[in-house]
Amino acid sequence: MRKTLIRVACVASALMAVSLAHATDSQPAKKKKRSAAAATVLAAATPEQLQAAERVHYGVSQCEGKQSVDLEANSKTPGYVDLKYGKKTYVMKPVLSSTGAMRLEDVRGETLYLQIANKSMLMNTKSGQRMVDDCVHEKQRDAADALKAAAATQ
Numbered sequence: 001m002r003k004t005l006i007r008v009a010c011v012a013s014a015l016m017a018v019s020l021a022h023a024t025d026s027q028p029a030k031k032k033k034r035s036a037a038a039a040t041v042l043a044a045a046t047p048e049q050l051q052a053a054e055r056v057h058y059g060v061s062q063c064e065g066k067q068s069v070d071l072e073a074n075s076k077t078p079g080y081v082d083l084k085y086g087k088k089t090y091v092m093k094p095v096l097s098s099t100g101a102m103r104l105e106d107v108r109g110e111t112l113y114l115q116i117a118n119k120s121m122l123m124n125t126k127s128g129q130r131m132v133d134d135c136v137h138e139k140q141r142d143a144a145d146a147l148k149a150a151a152a153t154q
Contacts, residue, residue, distance in 0.1 A: 040091060040107050045079025052094040053079045055102060061120055063135035069113070069122060071104075083113055085122055085132065118144040 045053070053073070058081075061069045067085075074080035074091060081092040081104055090111050092104035104113035111131065112123045120135040136144075 042074075042077040042080055042091065042107065045077070045093075048096070049079045049094060052096040052102065053081065055096065056081055056094050056104070057102075057115055057120075057137040057139050059137060061135040061137040061140075063132045065132070067132050069120070069132065069135050071113075080107070083111070083122075115140075118147075 056071060058071050058073065061071070063069060070084040071092075072082045072084070074082050079094070081094055083090045083092050083104060083106075090106045091108070092111075092113060093107055095103040095105055097103055100117075102115040104115070106112065106125070109125060112125050114121055114123070115137075118136070118140050119133075120137065120140070121133040122131040122135070123129070124131050
């Protein structure tokens, strides 16, 4: 009787070991999150892109709904811009349009940031909708104030 109990206990512990090993093997492995900057290899900037990057309004722009967008020069690749909105950071390529507007094009094709004289907006290029609008940098605010003052004097 005692030998039977020992065998049953051994079989039970072996089954538990097998089921525990199977349970840990069937759980999906956790993936490390990588930033967009880490996942994307950037081409060297063209002279036009470097010139456009000099005209970007860097720093924080206050937007509608108490939101903000922060632009910083990309620390690893000259001529590119890191755009921070919410909890995401997008690597952007600056392009000066023929109208004078600054286009910051996401290198992964997800977003587009437009800077015009008096405001900026962030667009989702896949859905074609605005993510945030009425973003104003201090330089844009100064330009708008100067236009208002000039109009008032005429």
